[in-house]
Amino acid sequence: xxxxxxxxxxxxxxxxxxxxxxxxxxxxxxxxxxxxxxxxxxxxxxxxxxxxxxxxxxxxxxxxxxxxxxxxxxxxxxxxxxxxxxxxxxxxxxxxxxxxxxxxxxxxxxxxxxxxxxxxxxxxxxxxxxxxxxxxxxxxxxxxxxxxxxxxxxxxxxxxxxxxxxxxxxxxxxx
Numbered sequence: 137x138x139x140x141x142x143x144x145x146x147x148x149x150x151x152x153x154x155x156x157x158x159x160x161x162x163x164x165x166x167x168x169x170x171x172x173x174x175x176x177x178x179x180x181x182x183x184x185x186x187x188x189x190x191x192x193x194x195x196x197x198x199x200x201x202x203x204x205x206x207x208x209x210x211x212x213x214x215x216x217x218x219x220x221x222x223x224x225x226x227x228x229x230x231x232x233x234x235x236x237x238x239x240x241x242x243x244x245x246x247x248x249x250x251x252x253x254x255x256x257x258x259x260x261x262x263x264x265x266x267x268x269x270x271x272x273x274x275x276x277x278x279x280x281x282x283x284x285x286x287x288x289x290x291x292x293x294x295x296x297x298x299x300x301x302x303x304x305x306x307x308x309x310x311x
Contacts, residue, residue: 138273140167144262145277146254147171147180147220148229152279154188157217158196161210169218170265172258175229182220189214201299224257235260248278255279 145152153171160167173180193211197204226233236256243250243259250256255278262276293301 139165140275141272142168142170142265143275143277144170144172144258144265146258146279147173148175148254148279150180150185150188152277153218153220154185154192154214156277157185157214158189158192158210160217161214162206167217170221170261171218172221172224172261174225174254174257177222180220182215182218185218185220186215199299199302201297221261224260226257229253233257233260235264239263248276250278 143156145156147153150171153169156169160169171180171185189211193207196207201207224233224235226236230253232252233256236250236252236259239259239262240250240252240256242263243256250259258279259276262274265272266274293304296304
């Protein structure tokens with residue numbers, strides 16, 4: 137797959153956007169992340185995004201993945217990769233929009249299910265961008281707002297790199 141010019145995803149708590157932004161910054165990618173807000177500005181805002189990036193960076197630093205200086209530099213760059221969009225929210229969380237419903241129909245025709253009040257709004261953002269800027273490589277990041285949309289197989293923790301496995305095991309025992 138060619139490197140995408142932009143990745144489109146829904147912005148609920150911003151966890152996915154923050155994680156991708158930090159990962160892209162660590163990888164040296166300049167791919168934009170278009171996060172379509174589907175919740176209140178109290179939850180989805182740039183200040184919270186920057187905090188989430190810093191919290192994720194701290195987790196990586198604590199786990200020793202990778203060097204602390206590299207993580208800190210990436211955490212400074214990461215929030216600038218995210219564009220928080222507000223134009224698909226409609227009446228708010230839990231309310232479908234006409235653009236989201238139209239996008240859901242397009243996605244369903246391609247075999248991908250999106251729920252009407254969460255992922256469909258990000259899908260609508262992607263559809264609008266594809267029409268406005270043909271020729272760009274755009275990627276839809278499905279966050280499974282509807283958990284029945286795609287069958288998910290459990291991951292095998294033994295296949296993860298050791299530092300991630302330790303982090304996951306630590307998280308499972310402290311929660």
